[in-house]
Amino acid sequence: MSTPTRRFPEDFTWGSATASYQIEGAVAEGGRGPSIWDTFSHTPGKVLGGDTGDVADDHYHRWAEDIGHIKDLGLKAYRFSIAWPRVQPGGRGEFNAEGIAFYSTLVDALLAAGIEPVVTLYHWDLPQELEDEGGWTNRQTAYLFAEYARRMAQELGDRISVWTTLNEPWCAAYLGYASGVHAPGRTDGAAALAAAHHLNLAHGLAGAAVREVLGADTKVSVTLNLHVTHPVDPDSAADRAAVAKIDDVGNEVFLGPMLEGAYPQSLLDNTSHVTDWSFVHDGDLALIRIPLSILGVNYYSSSRARFYDGTGERQQADGHGDGAGSPWVGCEDVEFLPQPGPYTAMGWNIDPDAFRDLLVRIGRRFPDTPLMVTENGAAFDDEVAPDGAVHDENRIDYLRRHFTAALDALEQGIDLRGYFVWSLLDNFEWSFGYERRFGIIRVDYDTQLRTPKDSALWYREVVRTGTIG
Numbered sequence: 225m226s227t228p229t230r231r232f233p234e235d236f237t238w239g240s241a242t243a244s245y246q247i248e249g250a251v252a253e254g255g256r257g258p259s260i261w262d263t264f265s266h267t268p269g270k271v272l273g274g275d276t277g278d279v280a281d282d283h284y285h286r287w288a289e290d291i292g293h294i295k296d297l298g299l300k301a302y303r304f305s306i307a308w309p310r311v312q313p314g315g316r317g318e319f320n321a322e323g324i325a326f327y328s329t330l331v332d333a334l335l336a337a338g339i340e341p342v343v344t345l346y347h348w349d350l351p352q353e354l355e356d357e358g359g360w361t362n363r364q365t366a367y368l369f370a371e372y373a374r375r376m377a378q379e380l381g382d383r384i385s386v387w388t389t390l391n392e393p394w395c396a397a398y399l400g401y402a403s404g405v406h407a408p409g410r411t412d413g414a415a416a417l418a419a420a421h422h423l424n425l426a427h428g429l430a431g432a433a434v435r436e437v438l439g440a441d442t443k444v445s446v447t448l449n450l451h452v453t454h455p456v457d458p459d460s461a462a463d464r465a466a467v468a469k470i471d472d473v474g475n476e477v478f479l480g481p482m483l484e485g486a487y488p489q490s491l492l493d494n495t496s497h498v499t500d501w502s503f504v505h506d507g508d509l510a511l512i513r514i515p516l517s518i519l520g521v522n523y524y525s526s527s528r529a530r531f532y533d534g535t536g537e538r539q540q541a542d543g544h545g546d547g548a549g550s551p552w553v554g555c556e557d558v559e560f561l562p563q564p565g566p567y568t569a570m571g572w573n574i575d576p577d578a579f580r581d582l583l584v585r586i587g588r589r590f591p592d593t594p595l596m597v598t599e600n601g602a603a604f605d606d607e608v609a610p611d612g613a614v615h616d617e618n619r620i621d622y623l624r625r626h627f628t629a630a631l632d633a634l635e636q637g638i639d640l641r642g643y644f645v646w647s648l649l650d651n652f653e654w655s656f657g658y659e660r661r662f663g664i665i666r667v668d669y670d671t672q673l674r675t676p677k678d679s680a681l682w683y684r685e686v687v688r689t690g691t692i693g
């Protein structure tokens with residue numbers, strides 16, 4: 225008997241994702257104000273090769289061509305982010321009509337091409353003026369964010385399929401304020417926890433504002449990079465406790481308040497030497513826990529941790545920037561050992577089993593909240609063949625294995641609605657600049673020529689057939 229072909233659901237939302245600062249360029253055009261990533265990338269030593277997002281993929285001028293590529297690939301949806309400083313340069317007060325018009329036109333063009341717009345309101349480009357007043361450590365930022373969200377709901381209205389409040393608040397809080405490898409580059413654990421809480425609050429307030437404008441059934445989501453951490457020795461209670469600590473600081477700090485209405489007591493206890501959590505005000509948790517239409521999950525890699533007994537040098541092979549301070553606030557007695565590989569060009573371990581287990585675990589824990597993979601993909605050192613093609617078999621293999629993991633989760637009854645490959649285009653990979661290429665479409669940074677890689681052509685077939693070739 226032959227096995228039936230395994231197939232994704234007919235209405236599965238296949239897409240690809242990008243983010244404003246990583247692709248748009250045109251940072252001083254159309255009335256855009258500076259963001260913390262402009263400041264950070266222009267600070268010597270912060271980004272590999274001194275790269276900045278000044279030009280990036282020049283998507284601000286080439287968006288029509290880029291939508292053409294999305295259409296050619298047959299994708300059903302496109303996940304992009306709105307640059308807050310493009311639509312409200314100072315983060316408060318005046319809105320910028322030209323910036324709003326850019327996104328409004330983009331959305332119309334997507335719809336005309338039959339592509340669903342999935343919007344992220346915050347993918348890390350905070351208006352610099354707000355950072356000057358404390359950024360995410362300042363509670364006021366959450367309220368200002370909600371006002372910006374409200375305005376975008378008024379402007380883009382029912383043309384948007386899904387409103388995602390935040391992308392990866394873990395990175396914004398801990399890489400931005402604790403390890404300092406992301407903007408604004410601060411290294412203060414207490415500030416990072418305050419930032420995490422204010423990002424939670426921003427999510428709740430913004431989601432509520434969008435629904436106030438567009439109705440209670442408006443689809444609101446948030447995207448989290450959920451960490452999968454294996455204990456070095458699964459039989460060691462100490463190693464399992466170390467992993468539980470990482471889970472708290474990495475995952476539960478967002479899942480708890482957003483989906484369950486509370487911070488875990490273990491998180492508060494384990495970080496009490498860092499902060500007293502007095503930035504959590506009465507009533508905040510009720511504001512944060514809004515009904516979630518979809519939970520977005522970003523997954524790339526897994527890591528391996530154990531209890532650190534203080535002997536020898538503490539290892540930090542968690543893929544978050546060697547040599548920098550640790551993003552794991554309060555986890556001084558935890559160390560990360562290198563994973564066995566294989567690795568992508570980011571040095572991140574490839575572990576599709578962990579992806580499947582994560583989807584199953586989260587899906588079972590929150591059975592009423594559909595899941596969406598809002599990012600998954602890989603950077604590799606692509607080579608361009610003499611004819612200009614990119615034969616990225618390694619990326620195809622990575623995607624094939626992770627698509628299979630998603631199919632496994634679906635077959636186990638998990639309510640997974642869609643999958644967005646990161647990324648549509650090679651782009652500004654944050655502190656790694658243009659050195660690391662995640663795109664399924666190659667970008668030549670001298671000519672801005674776009675060339676679909678073999679992985680894009682392979683993905684087109686997956687989307688067309690609903691099966692993994």
Ligand code: PNW
Pocket residue numbers: 243246391392395449522543544545599646653654662
């Ligand atoms: C995500 N880490 O970032 C972002 O959402 C994307 O903008 C980014 O390009 C993509 O993943 C690839 O990196 C991350 O250090 C950045 O663990 C850093 C980490 C994780 C995700």
